[in-house]
Amino acid sequence: MSKDQGVSRRQFLNYCLTGVGGFLAAGMLAPMIKFAVDPALKKGKAGGNMVPVVDEAVLTGEPSNHGFKYKITDAWLGEQETELTAWIYKEGGQVIALSPICKHLGCTVGWKNDPQKQNRFFCPCHNGLYEKNGKNVPGTPPMNPLDTYQVEVKNGKVYLGLVEPNKIVGGA
Amino acid sequence: MKWKVEDMEQLLGMEEYVDTLLYPVSVSPMDWDVKWIADQFWLEKVSSNVEQNLKGRVFLFQPLCVARNELFLDTTIPFIRQNIKAMSNRFPHRAILTNSKELAEAFQEEGVIAFLLSPTPEEAVTSKRFLEKSLIEANRVIPKLIGVWSQ
Numbered sequence: 048m049s050k051d052q053g054v055s056r057r058q059f060l061n062y063c064l065t066g067v068g069g070f071l072a073a074g075m076l077a078p079m080i081k082f083a084v085d086p087a088l089k090k091g092k093a094g095g096n097m098v099p100v101v102d103e104a105v106l107t108g109e110p111s112n113h114g115f116k117y118k119i120t121d122a123w124l125g126e127q128e129t130e131l132t133a134w135i136y137k138e139g140g141q142v143i144a145l146s147p148i149c150k151h152l153g154c155t156v157g158w159k160n161d162p163q164k165q166n167r168f169f170c171p172c173h174n175g176l177y178e179k180n181g182k183n184v185p186g187t188p189p190m191n192p193l194d195t196y197q198v199e200v201k202n203g204k205v206y207l208g209l210v211e212p213n214k215i216v217g218g219a
Numbered sequence: 220m221k222w223k224v225e226d227m228e229q230l231l232g233m234e235e236y237v238d239t240l241l242y243p244v245s246v247s248p249m250d251w252d253v254k255w256i257a258d259q260f261w262l263e264k265v266s267s268n269v270e271q272n273l274k275g276r277v278f279l280f281q282p283l284c285v286a287r288n289e290l291f292l293d294t295t296i297p298f299i300r301q302n303i304k305a306m307s308n309r310f311p312h313r314a315i316l317t318n319s320k321e322l323a324e325a326f327q328e329e330g331v332i333a334f335l336l337s338p339t340p341e342e343a344v345t346s347k348r349f350l351e352k353s354l355i356e357a358n359r360v361i362p363k364l365i366g367v368w369s370q
């Protein structure tokens with residue numbers, strides 16, 4: 048990339064991070080709050096840090112996307128509720144919940160949303176692919192499998208907790 | 220998301236992959252009223268939803284909020300244009316997300332990807348329905364951005 052015109056990457060990042068320049072003159076800047084919202088958002092806490100997300104009965108072997116709220120502590124805003132989503136499915140009586148966050152650079156993956164509609168998770172940012180169990184497909188940018196959520200099933204309800212490294216992918 | 224100074228190295232490490240600039244611009248009437256807040260909140264929600272889904276490739280620029288008066292087109296367009304131009308080497312794809320039809324049309328003519336936001340919902344900004352609508356709106360923008368990459 049030529050650096051003769053425009054701004055260098057460091058200049059650019061300084062510009063953005065410090066918020067200097069003509070922005071203040073032109074209007075007011077508003078802070079951005081990181082979060083996503085899902086129509087299926089559900090609120091409520093179970094024992095510990097596990098949150099009820101979905102009825103087990105609606106789950107099948109096909110991953111489906113579910114939203115829920117979770118309390119986290121953010122350096123900027125202190126403790127706050129954040130909205131998360133998970134890809135959840137059942138396999139051999141076990142409930143599996145995968146984080147949708149791509150392990151390459153953090154875009155959101157979708158199920159069967161690649162141009163070939165394969166039985167895989169696809170990341171549209173740089174064409175990352177993952178198997179159904181979250182295993183990253185070699186030859187695509189992600190170097191690690193999708194994380195999983197802690198899962199508990201109580202009284203027919205699926206509860207999710209913290210995200211942890213994927214343990215269902217052998218040898219990953 | 221709100222980048223922190225300590226994220227600088229991470230940002231630099233992502234440089235070769237982040238090739239799309241998303242510039243949110245909210246234009247509000249000159250007379251201040253609560254709609255200002257709703258308009259800005261709407262833009263923030265939609266743009267942060269887009270960014271969160273595509274954060275490995277999209278850089279969300281600081282949102283710009285403009286009070287509209289008779290000089291609006293003469294001052295705002297050159298200002299945004301110079302910002303976008305300054306970053307055109309760094310970002311091969313440049314998109315503006317705005318509630319102003321005039322801005323969207325002007326920048327579309329200049330080859331910038333322009334998304335015109337749907338009107339700010341009537342619901343309270345804190346309501347679940349408002350948040351749901353912001354997700355729906357983001358989901359309208361996301362496939363179009365992805366489509367630009369595959370061209």
Ligand code: FES
Nearest residue numbers: 149151170175275
């Ligand atoms: S962020 Fe998913 S492949 Fe790059």
